[in-house]
Amino acid sequence: MANNLSIIIPTRDRCEILRQLLDSIKRLRSLQSIQPEVIVADNDSKDETWTMLQAAGEQFPVSFRAVRVLRPGKCAAMNEAIRVSKGEVLAFLDDDVVVEPGWLEAVQSFFQDGAYPVGQGVIRIPAPDSEDPEILRLLQRYRTIPTLEYGPEVKEVRSLNGANIAIDRTVFDRVGNFDERLGPGASGTSEDTEIALRIAQAGMKMGYMKEAIVYHRVDRPRLTEAYFKSVHQRQGRSRGLFKQPSTGRVLFDLARASVQYGLYSLIGKERKKYRNKGRLYHYLGMLEVKCNRRWKF
Secondary structure, three states: OOOOEEEEEEEOOOHHHHHHHHHHHHOOOOHHHHOOEEEEEEOOOOOOHHHHHHHHHHHOOOOEEEEEOOOOOHHHHHHHHHHHOOOOEEEEEOOOEEEOOOHHHHHHHHHHHOOOOEEEEEEEOOOOHHHOHHHHHHHHHHOOOOOEOOOOOOOEEOOOOOOEEEEEHHHHHHHOOOOOOOOOOOOOOOHHHHHHHHHHHOOOOEEEEEEEEEEEOOOHHHOOHHHHHHHHHHHHHHHHHHHOOOHHHHHHHHHHHHHHHHHHHHHOOHHHHHHHHHHHHHHHHHHHHHHOOOOOO
16 A cells, blocks of 8 residues: 555644654554655644644654645645645544554554445543543543444444544545534534534445554543533534534424433433533534524533
8 A cells, every 4th residue: 555545634733643643643553655645734823833844754763744725724725635645545643633653554444444435543542541440430420522433343334533544545535525614723623423424324334443542632622511511602603514403403402402401310320411401502503503603601
């Protein structure tokens, strides 16, 4: 697969975190034999990201390209990277992950097998955070830091988490690129969910890359009530844009979530309580889209 794989990383104002990801890519097994190209799409960062990328490109061990994208949003950055990329397979990484040394070999093996045109990789929490009881408790409560890992029997997935995915170029030819209304820098989220929906509607299946593993950084501010609320509001607004449910349906789902939230609050089922609390914020965010206004709640 030499020169046939592009690694695409959208980023904005995360210079030092991004540097850690690039360092982990340098340590990938078979990097020299597979020879992927690395494209970092900088969405008009205001920190030292662009300067760091210029320096990184001078000494990177494989083809490296930094692209400055002025249109706002993660999806705009990814779409520009798709346009300039050369690979037959495009692997997307969020800038706040690091890759396990075997990640590249796993992506190559998955697509050489040829069973699926889309792959979802594993997302874990790194040590020592993965062993901290308090962090694990908050992760279980809020689910605001991406993690994804299934059992060995799983072959296919129904949706995507964009922190670690790979897509055959022909998929974009069939379904189009990422929706620039969505994602960070635009609506806030759900760009991966939306393109997964289009992929499924086009009759294509998405496989599970169980050996393509990344580790997602734990940002403590994400493990708070305020962030939990904001992420579900953004998710609701985002999904309201592309799902366009009826107002009646949103009100029905909001009422149901309210009842379930009250019930699980009374009986002390914390995970179910927070699941429905998130749905409350989600459906209120959808209503904002339907009514074209923002509410404080």
